[in-house]
Amino acid sequence: MQSLNNISDSFDLLKVLKREELLKNHPEFWWPSKNDFEILIGAILTQNTKWTNVEKSLENLKNLNFLSLESLSEADLLVLTNAITPSGFKNQKSKRLKLLASNILEEFYDFDNFCENVSREWLLNQKGIGQETADAILCYACHQDMMVVDKYTQKLVSFAGFEFESYEDLQAWCEYGINENLDKIFELYGYEIPLNKIYCRFHGKIVEFMKNNKLK
Numbered sequence: 001m002q003s004l005n006n007i008s009d010s011f012d013l014l015k016v017l018k019r020e021e022l023l024k025n026h027p028e029f030w031w032p033s034k035n036d037f038e039i040l041i042g043a044i045l046t047q048n049t050k051w052t053n054v055e056k057s058l059e060n061l062k063n064l065n066f067l068s069l070e071s072l073s074e075a076d077l078l079v080l081t082n083a084i085t086p087s088g089f090k091n092q093k094s095k096r097l098k099l100l101a102s103n104i105l106e107e108f109y110d111f112d113n114f115c116e117n118v119s120r121e122w123l124l125n126q127k128g129i130g131q132e133t134a135d136a137i138l139c140y141a142c143h144q145d146m147m148v149v150d151k152y153t154q155k156l157v158s159f160a161g162f163e164f165e166s167y168e169d170l171q172a173w174c175e176y177g178i179n180e181n182l183d184k185i186f187e188l189y190g191y192e193i194p195l196n197k198i199y200c201r202f203h204g205k206i207v208e209f210m211k212n213n214k215l216k
């Protein structure tokens with residue numbers, strides 16, 4: 001039976017993780033949310049903190065009706081800062097969220113248009129958005145075919161014997177094994193699962209696997 005010690009590509013890794021049924025009690029696309037805009041906010045808030053802290057901040061934002069581009073861009077900075085206190089770096093993150101909301105409105109007019117037309121480059125030019133956050137927004141909020149890789153992915157793939165010099169190289173390895181084996185993945189799932197959904201679930205499985213500390 002295949003295990004983490006003898007995988008040759010990311011398709012093998014997906015198969016090993018799929019066997020574990022890690023997403024049984026999770027949403028279809030793994031990232032929990034009421035809507036895609038909440039995912040965008042969550043992708044910023046989750047930087048350098050635990051997801052449980054992000055959930056508390058999101059609840060506060062929901063209670064203040066700040067979960068829209070318009071309300072967020074017009075939010076009182078002090079009120080916004082207090083609302084996101086649970087997820088840390090509150091002063092930095094509140095300014096960045098407000099600025100991002102304004103920039104999206106200015107450039108794309110509304111959130112649907114943003115999701116359809118935003119590029120990775122545009123996101124990377126925004127204050128406080130690095131590669132992982134940009135890809136989380138593209139993959140989970142905008143449903144684009146982009147796989148997120150993070151410290152969990154790096155650690156797991158390294159444990160399996162693969163080392164990469166950059167974020168892009170690790171991401172390319174993850175995507176390549178999936179893209180080259182789509183027919184087999186459709187067989188595994190029993191239907192033609194969209195590429196974005198495969199990437200979402202693959203990354204979600206990696207996070208859940210690592211959170212459960214299954215390497216030990």
Ligand code: 39A
Binds near residue numbers: 050
């Ligand atoms: N680090 C994380 C997460 N851990 C997460 N979930 C658990 C559900 N999400 C959605 C994003 N980042």
